[in-house]
Amino acid sequence: MNQNQATVNAVDPTRTQASLGKKVLKWTGVLTIVVLVLGGILIATLFWTALRTEQPVGFQVVRAVDAAGKPFALGIWYPTSAQPSAKWAGNFLMYVADNGSVKGNNLPLVVMSHGTGGSITSHADLALALASAGNVVAAPMHLDNFQDMSSVGTPAYISGRTRQLRSTIDHMLTKWKDAKQIDAERIGAFGFSIGGFTVLTATGAKPNLESIAQYCANSREFACDMLRQSNSFLLKAELPAGSDNFEQDTRIKAIVVAAPGLGFSFSGSNALTTISTPVQLWQGDKDESVPYATNAKVIQDGLGTKVDFQLVPNAGHYSFLTPCGPLKMPPICSDPAQFDRAVFHKTMNKRVIAFFAEHMKK
Known part of the structure; x- marks a missing residue:
């Protein structure tokens, strides 16, 4: 070469x-x-950490309509004898029998109201536990959800949520295909964050909406910041007529409220006196979004001996949401240090089930 x-x-x-x-x-x-x-x-981890129940639970998503004829999605969990399988539920899996037949008769009904930016499955583990224990659970997708937050701060966000919860009960008792298997005399409600406000107003609480503007003028609380960002009518000098029209639903026999939002609006002397249903109230002592002193404590003091108060050490605001598993999406999967959400929920779910069972006896 x-x-x-x-x-x-x-x-x-x-x-x-x-x-x-x-x-x-x-x-x-x-x-x-x-x-x-x-x-x-x-994938293996998702299946390993999937939400499971002791007894088989059915699940379905149906279309309901509110009093104005506007449709909304409604998630329903219930006892079944059908074989469950893994179903995707946002950022986790749950073992349910998709559209399985309903098992049992005269079943109690628990309706759930999620928080701002939440969804049908925000409290899926509690819904599964309740259904496994023999309850039907119905969770509406409120108009302020993770896909659409446009209603935040509007009348639909305040009294509209309460009416939607009523429409959920109406649907379950009259339009759901298995409505005859529900005991209409045993209805409970669970609400988280603004959902707690929803459940309280549905059972007779009368918030002073006019006090919100004055309170928020001197507060950087999360709820106030959110109302400012949405340019809410609640921060105006005068409120629209009928904006505080909350119609009590006497069909609800017991309620569970967790980390209630806008709790400071119940500070009036008569705000909670009309509530006659038993109330279980949960609050995390590390909740910086909805602080105890200006929210849950106001409700606790107003209800007095009528409330079963549960203060959770080291829990934050999002600690009441479904445990996230391997896909930890901030901020909803964030908890204070040294707090085990999955372990806590096992305790909370048992106490919630026992509370409803005690106060919704046949």
């Missing part, structure tokens, strides 16, 4: 590209294997 040929071979671009191509293929293969392995681990 002469010198010119050696020089050509030393810089032959074809050979260089071929060598580079082999390296790319090699690393592509390695990365593909890594991705497949990690994906497999994630």
